[in-house]
Amino acid sequence: MLSYDVTEHGKPLQARLRETPKPTGTEVVVRITHSGVCHSDVHLWHGYFDLGGGKKAYLKDRGLSPPLTLGHEPLGIVEAVGPEVRGVAIGDKRVVYPWIGCDKCWACDEGLSTLCATPRNVGIAMPGAFATHLLVPDPKYLVDVSGIDDAFAATLACSGVTCYSAIAKAVPQMRAEDSIAVIGCGGLGLLAISMMKGMGFQNIVACDIDDRKLEAARGQGAARTVRSDAPEARKALNEATEGRLAAAVDFVGMAPTFNLAYSVLRKGGTYVLVGLHGGEIALPMPPIAQRSIAIVGSFVGTLGDMNGVVELAKAGKLQAPPINIKAPAEISSILEDLDQHRGIGRTVLDFSRIQETS
Ligand SMILES: [Zn+2]
Ligand SMILES: [Zn+2]
Helix, strand or coil: CEEEEECCCCCCCEEEECCCCCCCCCCEEEEEEEEEECHHHHHHHHCEEEEECCEEEEHHHHCCCCCECCCCCEEEEEEEECCCCCCCCCCCEEEECCCCCCCCCHHHHCCCHHHCCCCCCECCCECCCCECEEEECCHHHEECCCCCCHHHHHHHHHHHHHHHHHHHHHHHHCCCCCEEEEECCCHHHHHHHHHHHHCCCCCEEEEECCHHHHHHHHHHCCCEEEECCCCCHHHHHHHHCCCCEEEEEECCCCHHHHHHHHHHCCCCCEEEECCCCCCCCCCCCHHHHHCCCEEEECCCCCHHHHHHHHHHHHCCCCCCCCEEEECHHHHHHHHHHHHCCCCCCEEEEECCCCCCCC
């Protein structure tokens, strides 16, 4: 098998040939055809997350060091199965749900692997899908995506499930006339807008610092747009939401994006933090109580969320954001572009044309 690996943080990824894994027990080997590239791959490539104030959370402190095979939006064909595998057969096309827990703790027992203290996430703790082959521990993590475009289906594993889970945290606060803001209109934000539309929300306001992304957001169904870096951004967002901003889903996650949403939310509003751009915030505590504001973190999504987003896509209720299909060998420049916020929508690597190599 061939994989494109981080051999040194921040340096170009290296193509490496390895023995293709042989599945035992309940394991499944998937021959990857499509592999989405996510902004969090940029952080993993750099080797840290920015905590603000000059502080960083390093991967190496979590026991993760190169060589690393990233990639957590895998779609492919089942190529080999262990003797205990039931429910999938060689030749089946599946998306791999990557947010796998330890399978032994209370959270995993309840189907909440995203709350597992010792996750085995694909493309982070386990080798990922920037590769021709992927070893999956159990067929329960394989999701049937028949009828959905292959490249778009791959992106549901992170982009899709992350949006679905984040929106689910905002929805309980929503009233019919309320507005919801999507902050950051990269691949996730654009998909979130279409997902909210698909769920029946009308008053969706898109915020970004890039006019091209705001234009794409209108194409996805945003009713209004706000330049979040404008001097009057708070006033503009307040007017666009008519003083009824019930929820903001922040796909950027920096102090300025938090401050924009937090200052405009109506009483009883919910701020959902998804983006990991990083930084720190300091805010007076009493108003959080007095305004009854909920500040909620949301990290990827559960297998239940994955099934939910796949159902929405199969029902035709999701409009795919623009998807750029690229050759796997371009991965380093794709990560550079993501780091510099160039490009619109999502990027998916096409592994289907790469020949078997070992
Ligand atoms: Zn991701
Ligand atoms: Zn667990």
